[in-house]
Amino acid sequence: MLDSDITTGKPQGAAASLLNGLTVLEAFSVAQRSLLGVTEISELVGLHKSTVSRMLTGLTEAGYVQRDDDTGRYRLGLGMIGLAGPLLAELDVRRAALPHLEELTQTTGETAAIAVWNGINAVVVEQTASPHQVKHSASIGTRYNRFASSSVRIFLAELPTEEAARLLSAGIILRDSYRGLDDPAHEHLAGIRELGFAVNDGETTFEEYGVSAPVRGYRGAAVGCITASAPRSRVQFQASQPILRDAVLQAAERVSARLGSRPAENKSSAPTVIVAPLGKQIAPLRPAAGVR
Structure with missing residues (x-):
């Protein structure tokens, strides 16, 4: 919660400085110009020039703005790209995936979705629902944290073994009776990395x-x-x-190509993966007691 003055309700101290810094950054959007001077920003945001100058000094040190040596004006810095990077990546993935999700649903008649990883959950960011009356679907924003979920296992398989083990041992990713690095879960994840896909055959709910x-x-x-x-x-x-399975692998390959992934980097493009007999090379783990 932001610190505020009891009588005025206005943010004070560090909270006020934070809001002033954000206000200065917003000036570049309001002005719709790449270069702004201290006086221009002061007039745009209604802050004293000394306050604006102090904010710009701190923002420059943090890399969020950059001072132009020739004019003395300021532009947004590369630090803003890093700050917005995760959101931009998520939006790019969603936009690139949507037409292929629609095609996947048209081809298979089933619900297609794309999720992103937020560090502890697989989060659905786009979906095209099956036209069938009986179907499985999840609303945008749904989060999954069970090991039984095929999407969660895809992301866990991409993590270093130690990080996957930490999430499982801490109960952040739910799997009953987890037994550490000797747990069959890690062998299963290694198989997913090799094949390039994961299957949930009734492991989260019997019907799915x-x-x-x-x-x-x-x-x-x-x-x-x-x-x-x-x-x-x-x-x-x-x-x-x-x-x-083949339709999902092909959709993932096409979306990856739109995002600039080269075929050699995209495991789903390997023909041996697409034709691999499901269950012979990797058997789905059955849910532990109590997992539905």
Whole structure:
């Protein structure tokens, strides 16, 4: 909570400085100009020039603004890119994925979604719902933290083993009776890294079947995860697990390509992955007691 004066309700001390600094940064958006001087910013935001000058000095040291040596004016610095980077990446993934999610749903008739990793959860940021009356879906913003979730396992498989172990041992990612680095979960995650997909065959709820594959950015790291979800009864009755898996892998590959990922970096593009018999090379872990 921000410190404030009891009589005026206005932020005081560090809180006031923080808000003043944000106000100075917002001036560049209000003015819609790349270079602004102290006087211009002062007039735009209604702060005294000495306050603006002090804020700019601190923001320059932090890298959020940069002083132009020729004019003495200021522009936004590269630090702003780092600050907004996670949000921009999320928006880019969502925008790049949407047409391919729509195509995936049209091809399979099942719900398609893309999630991003926030450090402790897989978070759904876009979805196209199945046209069937009976379907599995999740609203945008839904967070998953169970190991049984195929999307969670995709992201865990991308993490260093020690980090995945920390999340599991601390109960941040839920898996009953976790036994540390000797737990079969880590062997399972290694298999997911090798194959490039994860399957949830009734592990979160008995009625659900889901398959997920990572989406990679231009640096080769996973920046998202595409999942197709369906009622198990429909998938098993139609024997369509390989069809659904291949469609997800192809969608993930196409989105990765739009984000600048090279085929060699995108494991889902390997033909041996697409045709690998599900269950022979990696068997889904069954949920521990109490997990639904």
